[in-house]
Amino acid sequence: MLQKKSTEILVGLFVALGIGALFMLAMKVSNLADFSDERGYQVTAQFQNTGGLKVRSPVTMAGVRVGRVAAIELDPITYNAKVTINMHPQFDNIPADTSASIFTAGLLGEQYISLDAGADDFYLQDGDELMLTQSALVLEQVIGQFLYSVAEGN
């Protein structure tokens, strides 16, 4: 009887250890802990070119993450990319004339949206559109323009 009891205790510990390991993988290793900030308000922005921006890319303001990219689709009328941003609900006092730019983290890093606060008295609401945007930098275009300007200078 005693031996059966200790077997049961060890099996209980084994199952608890396994579930604990899964829990550690969930919270410490993967991004499951981030999922709680899904609800917030959504704003859209139109870009001429989104470059390598992806769904779930970070949206930052002064380097602080304030939201994530929720969707990227092509606007059928303007032929621009329409990016939907999920803003974290705690940042609800961002001026309505804030501008959005797509930057690259580091030289070859991933791309993210950076917001620059405007000076408007009105705050961004759910469904608003950011009017001032700056597209992603495409390296080939930059090189092309540089070569063109060099040729002009000669």
Added chain:
Amino acid sequence: MIGFIRSLGRWGLGTLERLGRGHIFLMHTLAGLPGLFLRPALVIQQLFSLGVLSVLIVLISGLFVGMVLGLQGYNTLVDFGAEESLGVLVSLSLVRELGPVVTALLFAGRAGSALTAEVGLMKSTEQLSGMEMMAVDPVRRVIAPRFLAGFISMPLLAAMFSAIGVIGAFIVGHGLLGVDEGAFWSQMQTKTDWYGDVMNGVIKSIVFGFVVTWIALYEGYDATPTSEGVGRATTRTVVHSAFAILGLDFVLTALMFGDI
């Protein structure tokens, strides 16, 4: 010439027959699973011998695999000035591939061979026929609890392997090589997806647990009832399990991570 064709035919028929018996055996085992809810003590006993006794080897191997990944990854990444990405490299390779696959190989060697030897010896000492004589179904009484226990243990062991591997890589990366602690964890968390990476690894480990336990039990149940037969069956368990794990790993990876 005729003799060669004949032996080829005998081999083909024999393989088909074994495959068929294996599947009938699996059906019997699955049919015996519901009855286990009435006698959970049988499963707990097997969880002890399959799961608890495998914890130590899985934890130690996981720790060392993680530490080696940390060292090797650091030496490669530092050339590109990307040593902060060590966490991503380690977590993705462990969670997606090494965790499930290496754990399944260890499980086949540690628990699968023991299962085959145990069941094969039961058969050769006619304990299984003895049970049948007493109107006890050996598949329900002996095979089904072992199958369920193996099926439950594998994902838990694989999760432990991945978790301790990440810790091992952290010890080497942060403690020994001086990778920044915050960058290690934060890059890992942004790049490792719960559904896309961790859950797919768990699905892999569940499939491997199913296949390894099935092969081990069937080889034992189907063994030639001599000491030589049990020995051969044990060897076959390890070899066939390794083939099945590595082959299925490619198929599952192609299905889950590749855009095929």
